[in-house]
Amino acid sequence: MTEKLVIIGNGMAPGRMLEHLLEKAPGHYQVTIFNAEPRVNYDRIMLSPVLSGEKDYEQIIIHGDGWYIKHGITLYKGHRIVAIDRDARTVTSDHGVTESYDKLVIATGSVPFIIPVPGNTLPGVITYRDLDDVQAMLLAAQSREKAVVIGGGLLGLEAAAGLAGRGMDVTVLHVMPTLMDRQLDPAAGYLLQKELEGRGIKIVCKANTKAIVGSGKVEGIELDDGRIIPATLVVMAVGIRPSVGLAKEAGLAVNRGIVVDHGMQTSDGSILALGECAEVAGQVYGLVAPLYEMARVAASHLAGDRSAGFVHSDTPTKLKVTGIELFSLGDFADGDDREEIVLRDASAGVYKRLVLKENRIIGTVLYGETSDGAWFNDLKKKAVDIAEMRETLIFGQAYQGGAPLDPMAAVAALPDDAEICGCNGVCKGRIVSTITDKGLTSLDDVRAHTKASASCGSCTGLVEQLMTLTLGESYNPAAVQPMCGCTDLGHDDVRRLIKAKKLKTIPAVMQELEWKTSCGCAKCRPALNYYLVCDWPDEYADDYQSRFINERVHANIQKDGTYSVVPRMWGGVTNAGELRAIADVVDKFEIPLVKVTGGQRIDLLGIEKEDLPAVWADLGKAGFVSGQAYAKGLRTVKTCVGSDWCRFGTQDSTGLGIKIEKFMWGSWTPAKLKLAVSGCPRNCAEATCKDIGVICVDSGFEIHFAGAAGLDIKGTEVLGLVRTEGEAMEHIVALTQMYREQARYLERIYKWAKRIGLEEIRRQIIGDADKRKAYYDRFVFSQKFAQVDPWSERVSGKDKHEFKPMATVGYNQAAE
């Protein structure tokens, strides 16, 4: 029988619990999740790399929307549960949704601690907890002004390093005498402080915040010694508190966290709690490994196996700041019954300390060189008597047995049950056997199948060494990410070689560049087709079968196999005749949905494939051409009404938008390209989140680029200000061509720009008139071959086979 399972919270712990539960008891529960955050389950540990720019949001998603659909899980995003009715067994969200449960899991996580000082609610004071906080920090960092981070622990230092990397002037205030005092001893804390100061981050220890000052917004921080530190952004990272309000109101036993037994059960037999909000044996947890252990236990109990119990274990801590090697584990306080072994190498910036009790390791601090962390962790876990190797213990595993071993040998020497990935509790044996059994060859595969290195990523080096060990020299982690499994070459190499070797067909590329498959795959073929179209516009014959279905049939495939059709409306302008023609087509073909898009177009959805040519024929008669809403190419140019109508308009934004669209339609680009032109800085056409945008001002046209408003939200960067429409056109076109020639397939302009650098783009497009003109000319040349309306081509019979079934069979036989 199916029972109803409701989960409050959609963080990493309940996400992992569901993975286990789906494996152990598939179909046993009908699952509903309420997530106060308006998004799917993502890897919170990786927020720091997002802040520093090493990763983006889509790379840290654990479960995409598809995962919930695939498993029939209902996810309410942005719904905060406001009440639990334990008698009726229901929960109710702030949007008024009520759901009944047989089993309820509370995973409300924690809330950041806000220090109770005056001014702590001023705008500009934020915490560091979720993606919204990161986005707020990224926005603030654009000002390049001063930031203060309160809290010199793990989170605070990662926030500080991220903000400093983004160009802010950062000061860290820490109340204790040394940084990360809960994980590091004073010596390592001192080394860390020196390193961070060397990177331009100011550190003030023993700093007690008295007040946050400012009128209307943050202007600075006042310490209790009277010092004022100016800041426009204050990040509070002083710790977290289990979020227990809801459980308390529901009358559950609550201490520091929600009290649960070793099976994660609360004081109510139908309710479990896990994650940062749960308190087990008097302890609450904040690191991912124990939370994942809770997830495993909770899933077992929900699946009916009551034997599993949560066991406490120490978790190693690492700081995720690029270039800082730091490892901390267990207990390292001084004590009469303890001994220690210390190694310092000041010039190399290395500090290692082992704390021993009765010849067993109970604590470890490594700074500057941490490769033996896993080994020390293993020794501690197994309580190995180290008396025999005491003399050389601190030098690490490589020095045991007399001769130094290379790092590979160190990994090879680890026992099978040595833990490699602390976050996910994956041991060496499991990784090696999965690599062998499933024939895995890439790090991504290993992450997908074992979860090792899939959370914080700090064990990636170890996992890669294991891969080299298992797969031999054929695995080279330093190599460029290949385009796909068909080649070892990366996108950039392939693009370079296509030009250098004058390769002009897909078979030529595959032959010359030694493709490993006979005819490529669905990843490399569309990419190669684009590169060849872009590089040899006049000579290359487009390979129809290497295009994704949408570009093959010039419409957008929908989930039910029908298509949507978007006619081009230049600059978003239409008229009565066009609307009448659309209305007639909708009636004639009984089109189920007509929808206005975000790019100012009309979308006709639910059209059967066989009807497409007839729909296009009718639209064509009214003067419509394809809106290419399906293309990795120029999509739309969105406009506002501009100086013709608007009392604020400074230029004819509608007219410029139409000119740009008429000039650029039909061009293929690495990924979709959306433009907008706003007639004044009020920006009604929302040009500052587009791939390329124009803001008209009295003195001319401000050209923007590299915005995003999808998975990522990012304001545009300014390319420059030009005086005339003609100049605006030349700059926009040249920028587009530079992007066309350099980006990797499916790489949006903002990612390309980030990769090659905004300054380089400005140098070539603004600073070098000859280069700009050359780009412009190459774009104009390629447009000669690209501006053909694909709809009218197909109306006149091209690719006829595509729209008809090959045969219709069986109906006669069945009728007989």
Added chain:
Amino acid sequence: MDRTWIAIGTIADIPLRGARCVKTPQGKVAVFRTAENEVFAIEDHCPHRGGPLSQGIVHAKAVTCPLHNWVISLETGKALGADEGAVKTIPLRNDDGALFIALESLMMAAE
């Protein structure tokens, strides 16, 4: 048991590295032609979310579903890679380019 073979057209009707659909009372059948001129027929219904496999990109003896990029073997109907699932393969006969398929329930209806 003898199969009833139903003519569906010729190999030339299908583009190289492409596919066509055949409509049957049991739903659509996708007929594929690989770069090597082999021909395969499978249900036109991805085991994942029911995407029309005939609309996917054909590579070697596999097709990538247009909806969520599952890769399905044309020979076995099974999902390749880390995904699990399978579609029915449909018996297909190629007589010098003339193509025939056999449908089980059709045979029953015809009896």
